[in-house]
Amino acid sequence: QKEVEQNSGPLSVPEGAIASLNCTYSDRGSQSFFWYRQYSGKSPELIMSIYSNGDKEDGRFTAQLNKASQYVSLLIRDSQPSDSATYLCAVNAGFQKLVFGTGTRLLVSP
Amino acid sequence: DGGITQSPKYLFRKEGQNVTLSCEQNLNHDAMYWYRQDPGQGLRLIYYSQIVNDFQKGDIAEGYSVSREKKESFPLTVTSAQKNPTAFYLCASSGPRDPQDTQYFGPGTRLTVL
Numbered sequence: 276q277k278e279v280e281q282n283s284g285p286l287s288v289p290e291g292a293i294a295s296l297n298c299t300y301s302d303r304g305s306q307s308f309f310w311y312r313q314y315s316g317k318s319p320e321l322i323m324s325i326y327s328n329g330d331k332e333d334g335r336f337t338a339q340l341n342k343a344s345q346y347v348s349l350l351i352r353d354s355q356p357s358d359s360a361t362y363l364c365a366v367n368a369g370f371q372k373l374v375f376g377t378g379t380r381l382l383v384s385p
Numbered sequence: 386d387g388g389i390t391q392s393p394k395y396l397f398r399k400e401g402q403n404v405t406l407s408c409e410q411n412l413n414h415d416a417m418y419w420y421r422q423d424p425g426q427g428l429r430l431i432y433y434s435q436i437v438n439d440f441q442k443g444d445i446a447e448g449y450s451v452s453r454e455k456k457e458s459f460p461l462t463v464t465s466a467q468k469n470p471t472a473f474y475l476c477a478s479s480g481p482r483d484p485q486d487t488q489y490f491g492p493g494t495r496l497t498v499l
Contacts, residue, residue, distance in 0.1 A: 279427075283425070306485070306486075307484075307485050307486040307487075309486075309487070309488075311490075317492070317493070318475055318490040318491060318492050318493045319428070319475070319490050320490070321487065321488075321489065324484050324487055326484075326485065363427065363428070365488075367485075367486040370435070370441075371416050371433070371435060371479060371486055372418075372430060372433060372443075373430075373486060373488055375420075375427040375428040376427055377425070377426055377427040378427060
């Protein structure tokens with residue numbers, strides 16, 4: 276069974292700080308990695324995708340991938356109260372399927 | 386506007402009833418998916434379809450059925466055999482022009498059993 280693990284949180288950070296969200300996965304053959312943001316009662320929204328080792332930056336968001344350690348992270352710089360949500364990590368599981376973690380709840384306090 | 390629509394937004398089912406959740410996309414995506422989300426849990430795959438007239442069971446297919454007669458549509462039926470159907474149901478799709486394996490979600494249907 277392919278697994279994706281995330282700390283459920285909540286992760287609490289003050290406004291303006293860097294939030295660091297982490298995810299580990301079990302399948303060494305995974306090639307595609309995604310971060311989704313989900314507000315309470317809403318559907319997941321794609322934030323970032325990453326396919327190669329290293330960092331990928333998009334605005335205030337940076338995804339980091341380390342395939343040797345089977346570890347993917349999401350950094351949110353200059354965190355805003357509007358970033359308060361649950362962040363889901365997803366990893367490809369072959370045949371165009373994704374396996375999702377249970378999500379980390381982020382709380383950004385003003 | 387291209388996107389994925391799901392209806393209804395809220396659905397109430399009596400014990401023993403079958404109900405059908407609608408999912409439509411106009412993104413010209415080949416692949417479509419149904420997930421179930423329970424409070425505090427991640428998304429679990431119910432069924433997926435990579436092409437019209439073909440679909441495969443996901444991890445929790447028991448008590449559910451699907452059809453894929455048109456590229457744009459992938460309805461999910463929750464049958465009376467599903468013992469605990471109260472959940473948030475999410476439809477997603479992915480296409481060849483998007484980065485590999487990327488899935489986009491519809492707004493979801495919240496199903497409650499009375």
